[in-house]
Amino acid sequence: MKSEKWEQVHARYPVKISAYVLEHIRKDPGGAWARQALPSVDELIDEPGMVPDPFAEKGVAACCYGVKQRFPNRVLVMTSDQCALNCRHCTRKGLLHQAEVVLTAKQLAAAVAYVKAHPLVREVLLSGGDPLMLSDTKVLAFVKAFASLPQIDAVRIGTRMPAVNPARITQTLAKKLGAFKKVWVNTQFNHVSELTPEALCACALLVEAGIPVSNQSVLLKGINDSVDELVALCSALQRARVRPYYVFQCDPIAGIAHFRVPLAKARRIARELPKRLGGLALPRFVCDRPGSPCKQEL
Ligand code: SF4
Numbered sequence: 038m039k040s041e042k043w044e045q046v047h048a049r050y051p052v053k054i055s056a057y058v059l060e061h062i063r064k065d066p067g068g069a070w071a072r073q074a075l076p077s078v079d080e081l082i083d084e085p086g087m088v089p090d091p092f093a094e095k096g097v098a099a100c101c102y103g104v105k106q107r108f109p110n111r112v113l114v115m116t117s118d119q120c121a122l123n124c125r126h127c128t129r130k131g132l133l134h135q136a137e138v139v140l141t142a143k144q145l146a147a148a149v150a151y152v153k154a155h156p157l158v159r160e161v162l163l164s165g166g167d168p169l170m171l172s173d174t175k176v177l178a179f180v181k182a183f184a185s186l187p188q189i190d191a192v193r194i195g196t197r198m199p200a201v202n203p204a205r206i207t208q209t210l211a212k213k214l215g216a217f218k219k220v221w222v223n224t225q226f227n228h229v230s231e232l233t234p235e236a237l238c239a240c241a242l243l244v245e246a247g248i249p250v251s252n253q254s255v256l257l258k259g260i261n262d263s264v265d266e267l268v269a270l271c272s273a274l275q276r277a278r279v280r281p282y283y284v285f286q287c288d289p290i291a292g293i294a295h296f297r298v299p300l301a302k303a304r305r306i307a308r309e310l311p312k313r314l315g316g317l318a319l320p321r322f323v324c325d326r327p328g329s330p331c332k333q334e335l
Contacts, residue, residue, distance in 0.1 A: 046076040050130055050292055055121040055202045057235070069228035069260050073124050079295035080125065101151035103139035109157045114139055114148055116179055117166035122201040126255055126296045128288045128325075133166060139179075149182050152189070162193045169198040173210050184217040193221045199250075200224060200231045203239035208246075215246030222250045224279070228261050229269040237277050244278045251282035254320065255296075256306075262298045264309045267320075271310075275318040286324035286335060300335070307335050 046052075054062070054074045061070045100106050105113040118136045120127075127133070139145050152158050161183040168176055176194075184192050194214075198205040199222075214220045222243055226232060243250050252274050254261065261267055271281040284307075287297040307322035322335040 042078050046080050050080055051123055052076050053123040057202050058122050069230050072260050074122055080292040082294060101148055102144050103137045104148050104151055111160040111162060112152060112158050113162045113164050115165055116163050116168040117170045119170040120167045126257055126287060126293050128290055130290060130292050145182055152186060156188050159189060160191045160193060161189060162195060164195045167196050167198060168194050169196045169205050177213055180217055180220060184219040191221050192219050193223055195223045197225045199236055199239040200226050203235040206239035206242050208242050211242040211246035215248050220248050222248050223253055224250060226252050227254050227257055229273045232273045232277060240277045240279050251280045253283040255285045255287060256298045256303055257296045258298050264306055267310060268313045271314055271318045271320060281318055281320040284320045284322045288325055304335050
């Protein structure tokens with residue numbers, strides 16, 4: 038990519054790549070990691086219907102600083118505006134660094150008070166950014182604050198660390214999180230090549246600490262948009278005891294049109310997978326539609 042184009046892409050959507058992913062890109066420059074991590078001039082194409090915030094995320098919430106509630110039974114708490122890898126296909130691309138993030142003890146106390154005042158809330162999703170960009174002490178403080186509320190059944194941590202920086206998942210952290218008996222982890226592997234020995238070890242630490250781990254893939258053109266690729270990914274996830282949970286159709290977000298798989302093709306893949314995978318390895322194909330209250334099956 039020419040340097041001025043690179044500057045334009047980087048200015049609009051900053052580039053950040055973990056040392057671990059960089060090492061894998063060096064080994065396989067045309068592979069799945071390179072496509073997900075390296076900037077492309079295609080990100081500058083402004084396609085009709087592609088907007089920075091189709092779900093008006095910036096407008097949701099205001100209920101409490103750093104807390105978003107779209108559903109009566111669960112809330113999302115923004116814990117960080119940083120990730121180890123700025124995925125080029127990220128739904129929050131362009132929004133991450135404008136996010137309201139719960140930073141101080143006072144803000145966390147206000148978020149907890151908000152949940153207490155809404156007894157229908159049973160599940161708290163710690164999100165961002167990636168919550169595991171925080172220190173163990175801070176992550177555990179977030180988890181403890183919500184897990185200790187009797188109304189809360191689950192504290193879900195949305196993190197891509199097992200894939201992008203598996204060394205972040207230590208036995209100490211996994212054991213401490215597992216001890217709450219309410220923590221669930223949702224991660225994101227998009228291609229079977231991401232399930233390296235290090236990544237499998239990170240998943241095993243979580244699972245062996247008693248933490249249910251699920252995977253949310255994004256259907257990405259040229260990376261995993263075939264039945265064979267997804268069968269390989271989901272089978273490997275099942276062997277790792279990570280439940281293949283969702284495959285997301287790419288959202289209509291500005292800067293990621295080049296990753297979008299045509300809906301007809303996505304539906305064809307979704308129809309074929311049950312012929313090749315058992316129920317426990319079979320993800321649900323879903324999409325978010327602007328204006329829709331919840332995820333919809335393809
Ligand atoms: S880890 Fe998740 S939130 Fe962070 S850039 Fe990647 S897709 Fe976006």
